Amino acid sequence: RNGISMASVPSLSASLQQRVSAALAAAVPSAVDADPLLRRSDRADFQANGVLGLAKRAKANPRELAAAVLAALPTDEVVGQVEVSGPGFLNISVPDAAITANLSLRAADDRLGVPEKAAPGITVIDYAQPNVAKEMHVGHLRSSVIGDAIAKILEFEGEQVVRRHHIGDWGTQFGMMIQYLLEHPHALDHTEGSDADAGEASMSRLDRLYKSARTLFDADEAFKDRSRRRVVDLQAGDPETLATWQRFVDESKIYFFSVYDKLDIEIADADIVGESGYNDMLVETCELLEKSGVAVRSEGALCVFFDDIKGKDGDPVPLIVRKSDGGFGYAATDLSAIRNRTGDLHATTLLYVVDVRQSLHFKMVFETARRAGWLTDGVVARHLPFGTVLGADGKPFKTRAGASVKLEDLLDEAVDRATAVVREKGEKIGLSEQEIVDNGRQVGIGAVKYADLSTSLGRDYIFDLDRMVSLNGDTSVYLQYAYARTRSIFRKAGPDQRPVAHPELALEPAERALGLHLDAFGDALAEVAESYEPHRLASYLFQLASLFTTFYELCPVLTADGGPAQVENRLLLCELTGRTLSKGLQLLGIRSPERL
């Protein structure tokens, strides 16, 4: 913004809501740790419901207690009007000047007055974990989009974030593919002039090899045997076998990176630590579990049992750490990863953005790690389960032919639809072809991400492109248009305008509503970071865009009747709205085009 770098203003950690809360607490010293339960309200700016609970505890009459609190409250620069209402609520309004003054402090701060955590921890977040030699599907989309947003939000709050992409790059299925490639050395070679896209080309070569290997595996007993022996070689670290396995990983990464590039999600190679990365720890993990008695042998397998986890027949369902044939499973890897993340990376929080269908797995893995002492009381481990993406028919998303839908095809279609929407308006406002193409991408990818992020994590949602790119309703396009509108106002006002606040001017209701909402950005973010629920940020931003739309309809900005001071006050609202929208969208991984 104009190349001026502004310092953070730490004193601006308090929103008006927090300051009113503090004033309430000060007015009733006996209630210092009682929550005043302050909420935004339609009747006044805020309503405090906390008096009711307090009166109950003190066996006092709530209305009388409310009146006493009212008498003790200072009417000062944050607390304007107070009245007792209903059975003992306090309706509190803040003066216009307090709103404008707070907004002006936010505008002067690079972080929009959002404080950084006083005591940041280390969060290791496990997300974006596709599988080697397999096509990515919509489930991988959810993990990637949600994980990326949560990581960014936590980082903005000051948390130290370590990203881990636990890709499926190990296991018996590689025996067959490696064996096939060794016997057919050209099976992964490029075919001429087929796919233009390098990522898609890699995937189709992998897919072709996988299918050929599978066919042979099912038809030829001798090949089956050779493949099984190849798994043993892989686990033993035989160099030729490992080198061939590495080719599958490298080829797959070309594909992953091309999809993530399309998705506009940055993935660092160093953060890709797949299942294979914990291979050296597996034996020790099992030994430690067995020695401590956390795991026991059962029918040849190494198992952990739980009192509260039983199958339909009432028999206990164990976590199998090592199979009876000596092979290590998914659980052994995850337990080793926990040892690495707490022991070596010193994580204080572990997050796993993974499909809800793996809930039982994580429940058992966390419990096992607690018993083994790898997860101590000081460490939080959370599975953040997400629901399924459904097709228009309400069933898990499939193509008409019944195959699972290719993620890239879906993204391409979203971009095509968005480009058509953008083109229509863009041609009217004179956008160049390049701008239309760029915006189409940002709007299309944003729409897919927003649809995912605006649904609460655990819920299934229907993948409906028509709705996603609609200009009206709870969509990213609506938010992006609101942002672009604030930019267009500044293009008219003169882009170097730095509006100065005029707290002495009275505010219209639409200005107050917008101003109070802007003031609550930090509070909303803190809630999102605490709950790991990005949909709350999406809904905060949608509300912001709606309040801005109302403000813009009712309050002329550049032609305000109140003269230049009022123009500046309104420009300040536009500026903060724009910066808050684009910051919020950025935290969700969504871009905000300047002209739309």
Ligand code: ARG
């Ligand atoms: N690769 C797995 C899948 O596609 C997800 C891995 C989740 N992370 C973990 N630490 N288990 O289902």
